Amino acid sequence: MTERRRVGFGIRDAAETTVPGGGTGGRDGTPEAPWPQGATRLDDDVVAALIPERPARGHKGSFGKLLVVAGSLDYAGAALLVCRAAGRAGVGLVTLAVPESLQPLFAAKVVEATTMALPEDDVEELDPEPALARILDHEHDALVVGPGLRPGLATVELVRQLVGTSGGDAAPIVLDAEALRSLASIDRWWEGDRRPAVLTPHAGEFERLRTGSGHRSSGDGDLSTDDDARVAAARDAASGWGQVVVLKGARPVIAAPDGSVAIAPFENPGLATGGTGDVLAGAIGALLAQGLEPFAAARLGVYLHGASGDAARERLGDAGILASDLPDGLAVARKRLTAVRERRAAGKRLGFRLREPEQDGGSRE
Numbered sequence: 404m405t406e407r408r409r410v411g412f413g414i415r416d417a418a419e420t421t422v423p424g425g426g427t428g429g430r431d432g433t434p435e436a437p438w439p440q441g442a443t444r445l446d447d448d449v450v451a452a453l454i455p456e457r458p459a460r461g462h463k464g465s466f467g468k469l470l471v472v473a474g475s476l477d478y479a480g481a482a483l484l485v486c487r488a489a490g491r492a493g494v495g496l497v498t499l500a501v502p503e504s505l506q507p508l509f510a511a512k513v514v515e516a517t518t519m520a521l522p523e524d525d526v527e528e529l530d531p532e533p534a535l536a537r538i539l540d541h542e543h544d545a546l547v548v549g550p551g552l553r554p555g556l557a558t559v560e561l562v563r564q565l566v567g568t569s570g571g572d573a574a575p576i577v578l579d580a581e582a583l584r585s586l587a588s589i590d591r592w593w594e595g596d597r598r599p600a601v602l603t604p605h606a607g608e609f610e611r612l613r614t615g616s617g618h619r620s621s622g623d624g625d626l627s628t629d630d631d632a633r634v635a636a637a638r639d640a641a642s643g644w645g646q647v648v649v650l651k652g653a654r655p656v657i658a659a660p661d662g663s664v665a666i667a668p669f670e671n672p673g674l675a676t677g678g679t680g681d682v683l684a685g686a687i688g689a690l691l692a693q694g695l696e697p698f699a700a701a702r703l704g705v706y707l708h709g710a711s712g713d714a715a716r717e718r719l720g721d722a723g724i725l726a727s728d729l730p731d732g733l734a735v736a737r738k739r740l741t742a743v744r745e746r747r748a749a750g751k752r753l754g755f756r757l758r759e760p761e762q763d764g765g766s767r768e
Contacts, residue, residue, distance in 0.1 A: 439634045442656075442664040445706050449665075451744040453703040454737065455693045457493070466495030467692030470543035470574075471516075471685070472565075473550040474501045474509060475527055481551030481580065481681045482509065484726055486516040488685030489547070491730040492707065493737060494692045500538060502527050502553075527553050531560040538565070545574050545691035549582025550681045559585040569596035575691045575700075579603045579684040587615035593644040600646040601687055601701045603680065609650055613640065630654055630666070638664050647697040649687070651680060655705045659698040667702075669709030673716045678726025683708045686733055710736035 438444055458465065469489050474482030486497050496517075501509050503520035504527060510518045521537055524530040538546075548565060552558050562585040565576065576598055578586065583604050586592050593616070604612060606626040613623065613636070624632030633656045641648040641658035650656040653670040687704035695703065711732025715724045 436630065438666065439631045442634050442666050445665050445667045445702060447740060447743050448747070450703055450706040451740040451747070453695065453699045454741055454744055455493075455690070455695060457741075463495035466493060467544045467689065467694065468496040468498070468542060469494045469688050469692040470498050470500060470519075470538065470541055470546050471550075471688070472500045472521070472538065472546065472548045472561075473552060473681075474499065474505065475551050475553040476505060476508075477553075478551030479505075479508065479512070480678060480726075483512055484678050484681040484730070485547055485550050485685035485688070486513055487727075487730045488682040488733060489689040489692075490515050491733040492686040492689035492704070493734075494689035497689075498541065498543070500541070502529055524557065528555055528557050529561055531557055531564060534561055535564050535568075539568065543574055543692070544694075545688050546576040547579065547684050547688035548576060549578055549580040549585075550684055552581040554581055554584065558582075559588055562586060563589050563592065566592060566597055566600065567595065568598055573598035575599040575601070575697055577601045577603060577684050577688045577691065579680060580608075583608045583612060587611040589615075591616075593646070597645065599697050601649060601691070601697045602644070602646055603649045603651060603684055603687065605651045605680065609636070609640070609648075616640075616643065618643075626650070627652060630656075634658075634664050634666070638662060647701050649683075649701050649705060651683070655709070657698070657701045657705055663698065665702050667705045667709050669713060671709070671712045671716055671721075673719065673721050673724040674712045676724060676726060679708075679712070679729060682711075682726055682729045682733075685730075707733045707736045707740075710739075 443449065471482060471485050473485055482499055482501065486499050489497050497515065498517050498519050499509055499513055500519040500521050502523050504523060506518050506520040519541060522530045522533040548562065558581055562582050578600055583602060609626060623636040626633055626636060633650055637648050637650040637656045637658035641660050642662060645660045648658045655667045657665045683704060686708055687700050690700035690704050691697065711729045714732045714735065715728045
């Protein structure tokens with residue numbers, strides 16, 4: 404029987420299920436759901452090892468250049484959130500590329516980022532060919548494409564050409580929001596040479612992508628609450644598309660083309676609000692620009708995002724969190740994980756053997 408105690412003028416359950424990474428699970432005292440077999444359960448120790456080194460004599464160019472293709476008049480906030488999150492996740496330079504008619508608006512809003520005007524063939528509608536040329540001519544280490552872009556055939560064509568740009572100098576790309584909706588309408592977009600990508604769909608976007616790929620999405624099962632179904636579907640999609648897939652939602656799933664899968668332990672209803680996905684896209688893009696390969700960048704980005712969300716939940720509760728509350732928490736979470744990594748390194752130098760945390764239903768990397 405759950406112990407109950409008086410707190411102020413009300414009564415609450417004393418038992419809370421602890422989740423690795425600082426969050427809490429069943430606040431009603433219910434046991435935590437089992438974890439799928441064959442998937443790595445992310446925790447501080449696993450993720451701390453992924454944090455890129457930060458040389459003391461580094462400069463802004465040392466820490467990556469991120470180009471963000473995002474934003475429209477109706478969704479200006481999406482682009483701004485991506486840029487702020489990227490900066491807090493440690494990237495050295497951020498450039499926001501927007502339709503040229505909107506550049507004065509965005510230039511007045513961003514502080515640390517610079518802006519770049521992309522050619523239009525109509526107001527707010529990008530002209531794909533010259534826009535692509537300007538993007539490829541700009542020096543960058545990674546791209547984020549999609550948040551807040553205006554829907555339309557021009558956007559579809561730009562996404563198609565960006566994804567299809569390949570070669571040794573093709574920077575990795577994060578595809579989110581409108582870029583994912585564009586992909587779903589492009590026939591067999593995953594075939595041929597493609598630049599490395601991280602796709603970050605929520606369940607609805609994922610189902611649309613699967614349907615566009617000729618897969619019967621109803622066969623995937625419940626992608627909101629069934630972790631086994633989420634793992635199986637994300638693994639199958641990542642393998643078929645040859646790209647890293649982040650299936651967002653409670654307990655985000657990160658899948659790689661080689662069949663590797665990781666799950667982050669975060670279940671936070673406070674993150675069910677507009678713009679939090681833009682923060683995640685910015686964090687992953689920043690880590691790609693700092694030199695992490697896509698699967699590592701996706702795992703670390705998801706974990707930093709979840710830890711920041713849990714910190715906001717501790718301050719504000721399950722409701723009322725804004726996406727703009729999250730970027731600062733990315734830096735705090737990274738600082739904490741860096742300290743974890745340094746403690747482990749110090750223990751190894753002194754000859755101590757650190758005990759590994761107990762397995763909890765999944766494999767560890």
